[in-house]
Amino acid sequence: MIKTISELHSFKGWLFNFLLLGLAVVLLPLLNIWLPEDSAWHVPNYMFPLIGKYLCYALVALAVDLIWGYTGILSLGHGVFFSIGGYAMGMYLMRSIGKEGVYKSDLPDFMVFLDWKELPWYWYGFDNFIFTLLVILVIPGLLAFIFGYFAFRSRIKGVYFAIITQAMTFALMLLFFRNNTGFGGNNGLTDFKRILGYSLQEPSTKMGIYIITALILFLSYVLSRYIVKSKLGRVLIAIRDAESRVMFSGYNTLHYKLAIWTLSAFLCGIAGALYVPQVGIINPSEMQPSNSIEMAIWVAVGGRGTLGGALVGAGLVNGAKSWFTVAAPDYWLYFLGGLFIVVTLFFPKGFVGIFSRSSSKNNKEVILND
Amino acid sequence: MKETFSLFKPRKLGTLLIGRKTLTQFFGVFVFLVMSVLSFSIVEANDFELALQDLGNKSRTKIKKAIKELGNQGNPAALPALEALKGNRLRISDDGVLIILNESGDKGRNALSEKQVDLKALNLRKPRINNSVRRVLSSTIGKLQLQSSDPNIRLAAAEQLLKKSSGGLVELVEKALAKETSDEIREVFFLVLAKEGLKSDDKKKRLQSLKIIKKFGNNDFKNVLESLLRKNEKGEFLESYSEVRDNAKKAISSIERRQFFIDQIANLFYGMSLGSILLLAALGLAITFGLMGVINMAHGEMLMIGAYSTFVIQNLFRDYLPNLFDWYLIAAIPTAFIVSGVVGIIMERSVIRHLYGRPLETLLATWGISLVLIQTVRLIFGAQNVEVANPSYLSGGIQAFNGVVLPFNRIAIIIFVIFVVILVWTLLQKSSLGLQVRAVTQNRGMASCVGISTRKIDMYTFGLGSGVAGLGGVALSQVGNVGPELGQLYIVDSFMVVVLGGVGKIAGTVAGAMGLGVLNKFLEPVAGAVLGKILVLVLIIIVIQKRPQGLFALKGRMVDD
Numbered sequence: 001m002i003k004t005i006s007e008l009h010s011f012k013g014w015l016f017n018f019l020l021l022g023l024a025v026v027l028l029p030l031l032n033i034w035l036p037e038d039s040a041w042h043v044p045n046y047m048f049p050l051i052g053k054y055l056c057y058a059l060v061a062l063a064v065d066l067i068w069g070y071t072g073i074l075s076l077g078h079g080v081f082f083s084i085g086g087y088a089m090g091m092y093l094m095r096s097i098g099k100e101g102v103y104k105s106d107l108p109d110f111m112v113f114l115d116w117k118e119l120p121w122y123w124y125g126f127d128n129f130i131f132t133l134l135v136i137l138v139i140p141g142l143l144a145f146i147f148g149y150f151a152f153r154s155r156i157k158g159v160y161f162a163i164i165t166q167a168m169t170f171a172l173m174l175l176f177f178r179n180n181t182g183f184g185g186n187n188g189l190t191d192f193k194r195i196l197g198y199s200l201q202e203p204s205t206k207m208g209i210y211i212i213t214a215l216i217l218f219l220s221y222v223l224s225r226y227i228v229k230s231k232l233g234r235v236l237i238a239i240r241d242a243e244s245r246v247m248f249s250g251y252n253t254l255h256y257k258l259a260i261w262t263l264s265a266f267l268c269g270i271a272g273a274l275y276v277p278q279v280g281i282i283n284p285s286e287m288q289p290s291n292s293i294e295m296a297i298w299v300a301v302g303g304r305g306t307l308g309g310a311l312v313g314a315g316l317v318n319g320a321k322s323w324f325t326v327a328a329p330d331y332w333l334y335f336l337g338g339l340f341i342v343v344t345l346f347f348p349k350g351f352v353g354i355f356s357r358s359s360s361k362n363n364k365e366v367i368l369n370d
Numbered sequence: 371m372k373e374t375f376s377l378f379k380p381r382k383l384g385t386l387l388i389g390r391k392t393l394t395q396f397f398g399v400f401v402f403l404v405m406s407v408l409s410f411s412i413v414e415a416n417d418f419e420l421a422l423q424d425l426g427n428k429s430r431t432k433i434k435k436a437i438k439e440l441g442n443q444g445n446p447a448a449l450p451a452l453e454a455l456k457g458n459r460l461r462i463s464d465d466g467v468l469i470i471l472n473e474s475g476d477k478g479r480n481a482l483s484e485k486q487v488d489l490k491a492l493n494l495r496k497p498r499i500n501n502s503v504r505r506v507l508s509s510t511i512g513k514l515q516l517q518s519s520d521p522n523i524r525l526a527a528a529e530q531l532l533k534k535s536s537g538g539l540v541e542l543v544e545k546a547l548a549k550e551t552s553d554e555i556r557e558v559f560f561l562v563l564a565k566e567g568l569k570s571d572d573k574k575k576r577l578q579s580l581k582i583i584k585k586f587g588n589n590d591f592k593n594v595l596e597s598l599l600r601k602n603e604k605g606e607f608l609e610s611y612s613e614v615r616d617n618a619k620k621a622i623s624s625i626e627r628r629q630f631f632i633d634q635i636a637n638l639f640y641g642m643s644l645g646s647i648l649l650l651a652a653l654g655l656a657i658t659f660g661l662m663g664v665i666n667m668a669h670g671e672m673l674m675i676g677a678y679s680t681f682v683i684q685n686l687f688r689d690y691l692p693n694l695f696d697w698y699l700i701a702a703i704p705t706a707f708i709v710s711g712v713v714g715i716i717m718e719r720s721v722i723r724h725l726y727g728r729p730l731e732t733l734l735a736t737w738g739i740s741l742v743l744i745q746t747v748r749l750i751f752g753a754q755n756v757e758v759a760n761p762s763y764l765s766g767g768i769q770a771f772n773g774v775v776l777p778f779n780r781i782a783i784i785i786f787v788i789f790v791v792i793l794v795w796t797l798l799q800k801s802s803l804g805l806q807v808r809a810v811t812q813n814r815g816m817a818s819c820v821g822i823s824t825r826k827i828d829m830y831t832f833g834l835g836s837g838v839a840g841l842g843g844v845a846l847s848q849v850g851n852v853g854p855e856l857g858q859l860y861i862v863d864s865f866m867v868v869v870l871g872g873v874g875k876i877a878g879t880v881a882g883a884m885g886l887g888v889l890n891k892f893l894e895p896v897a898g899a900v901l902g903k904i905l906v907l908v909l910i911i912i913v914i915q916k917r918p919q920g921l922f923a924l925k926g927r928m929v930d931d
Binding site: 074150151153154156158159160162163164166167168170171172174175177178289290293296297300330331333334336337338339340341343344345348 | 744
């Protein structure tokens with residue numbers, strides 16, 4: 001097992017990975033703690049939730065790359081899995097506010113506002129962090145499993161699958177926008193105070209969540225790398241390139257597709273759960289169909305079917321978004337729209353494809369396939 | 371009572387279909403003619419003029435007398451002055467001329483000659499009235515309205531009586547009923563009398579009233595009827611006769627049944643209206659997606675461009691051709707088609723043609739185009755919704771049943787969509803362009819071999835699909851808000867229609883759109899708007915389980931890889 005994992009990368013590759021991880025989890029926090037605030041190398045406190053947010057996006061991009069880049073299934077519904085993970089974490093954070101809300105009630109503020117007298121049954125258990133973790137790990141994957149089972153069983157694929165997932169996203173967004181659904185309506189869940197007893201306002205808590213996010217991203221990356229290099233990964237690529245041939249060779253593609261689809265949703269759910277305490281809010285606009293489509297462009301920009309590309313793409317696009325929304329908000333949509341067009345027309349291999357001189361076979365097949 | 375009741379004939383289909391709106395216009399002209407004739411026959415109008423003049427008298431007793439006199443004369447021409455008096459819009463000049471002010475109070479006209487007067491040149495005083503005068507005034511106005519030659523005024527007066535208590539006016543209503551010829555108004559009169567009759571001490575009269583209510587009553591009567599079934603504190607029924615109570619129960623259930631039926635009709639109409647809007651949105655998509663296999667995520671933006679074209683044309687007409695303003699919509703139809711079509715062709719030429727055969731890439735690239743289009747429109751027209759006014763002939767509606775109004779704009783859209791579907795169908799099935807389009811759809815290589823320029827056909831087809839979406843935009847501008855995000859609202863629904871209806875068949879798209887529209891409207895009252903929509907989406911996913919290629923797919927044995 002250990003031997004197979006160590007074979008995932010060359011020695012140089014692992015060195016690079018661990019250097020990056022060390023930079024993220026050790027060096028940046030140290031630069032924050034040790035250096036005085038007026039130093040040019042000091043990393044300010046606000047950077048950690050911001051980078052943490054990007055790392056969550058990177059985790060989403062990783063999940064999308066597994067299902068789209070490697071298996072050829074474009075999902076426009078990953079925003080849903082992301083949001084469900086986020087909502088589960090948000091519900092825990094809401095419950096741990098206790099009676100410190102605006103209305104000094106044991107119930108979350110929005111419920112008092114709606115004049116609800118007791119907690120709806122689906123909020124039970126969210127006082128408990130272990131239970132919340134279980135929900136985060138199980139529910140997005142379960143939803144994906146059920147949805148995927150019915151979709152893949154009737155061999156919905158390609159654009160049909162994309163459209164159906166988009167419809168699911170749209171429906172769930174409408175559902176969560178309703179006040180009566182019990183998730184705070186269009187305001188969502190916010191005003192969080194603490195997690196596991198640690199105040200969310202404290203820089204140390206923020207840094208802690210950031211470090212956990214970075215570690216989880218690293219582990220997910222290794223897991224994804226392991227999967228795509230394994231036999232499972234080979235079958236997935238085969239499904240992407242010629243599904244009927246894989247079927248005729250005796251594989252039941254349903255199982256493979258379902259497995260990777262569920263895993264992808266699982267990773268997305270975790271990303272959402274890590275995202276919420278760092279940005280401090282979760283609301284239904286995270287489920288907008290446009291958000292899910294944006295996730296696809298992160299991967300496309302970075303380079304499909306490369307894992308590393310997905311991480312780079314998420315960072316590049318979101319970095320650009322942060323810059324544009326401050327510097328030139330009117331032109332952000334032009335930039336994003338242009339990115340969609342230019343990348344699909346001229347750079348199908350994405351950012352990674354431009355810089356890697358020896359274009360691998362995998363990438364070529366992406367273009368030939370769909 | 372009984373005799374008049376038996377005289378009643380069931381309401382004719384004619385009144386049902388023509389409705390109030392046309393009647394208003396027709397009778398408006400009629401009343402105007404009659405009034406102008408009246409104003410010349412001085413001799414006849416003499417008593418009338420004297421009484422009318424007395425409304426400006428300084429003595430309240432004289433005013434009251436004048437009002438009663440006008441009521442006895444029964445000349446509805448007195449109504450404007452009386453209503454102005456009631457609404458505190460009547461003024462008297464120094465030389466005793468009565469002036470009626472308009473609603474906003476900035477213009478006035480002579481009560482007798484109907485001529486406009488210059489308000490600034492006159493020294494005006496308000497008439498002296500108090501509550502006792504107002505009481506006489508109200509009943510006289512009601513009386514005159516019941517005798518008005520305009521059936522709409524009579525109907526409105528009768529409905530007013532039905533809403534308020536009509537106590538003391540029973541005789542008057544009976545008199546009016548005897549003269550009344552319109553079945554619609556007679557029905558309301560019957561109900562007014564029946565409502566009064568329920569309060570009667572005579573058991574027979576109550577039963578008789580219940581029968582009438584059972585026959586014509588609407589939801590408003592449910593409260594009155596239920597109060598008959600209530601008990602007082604001692605546990606005794608307020609209504610002592612069980613026969614009357616049974617009849618009241620029957621009347622309630624009959625009203626509920628009728629209301630249910632009316633609701634279903636209304637649902638069907640609104641469902642078809644929603645369906646026709648969806649169809650307009652999805653028809654263009656059925657062409658580009660169904661025939662060409664191109665996923666155009668910017669399709670919603672073609673709708674938006676159509677709607678904004680309508681907005682621009684509207685503004686041009688308002689600025690340069692204000693007299694022909696109502697015709698702007700007619701001009702907007704070809705404009706929207708051409709503008710959206712040209713944008714579509716530019717898209718096809720510059721981006722989409724490089725991506726044929728790669729549907730997922732097309733999806734992403736067209737999504738990018740849609741973002742660019744949205745932002746462009748936002749920068750040009752602003753992020754706020756813009757206002758597109760209905761032309762006068764599309765505002766208002768037909769009152770088909772009690773409480774069910776069929777707006778003209780929605781009816782117009784249903785007719786418009788039929789026109790567009792026929793147009794598209796003819797174009798695809800009967801024209802040589804359509805023949806070539808179908809040839810390219812079925813076998814691109816072979817079509818190319820027999821000399822069809824597939825590139826040109828792609829361009830035209832895409833232009834046609836986008837242009838039809840532009841037409842949809844014109845229709846949408848008449849029923850909803852026009853804003854930069856208009857298209858985003860419809861894109862998911864349009865895809866659902868196309869996926870449900872099956873690819874490549876216009877009939878499938880029509881059935882898909884109408885089915886979704888009607889289903890949505892029937893689910894809405896049961897499950898609420900949002901849950902209804904979610905249910906529909908779940909249903910679509912289930913249907914696709916059974917029929918992955920859509921309900922109306924072409925039969926074939928193709929392998930899609």
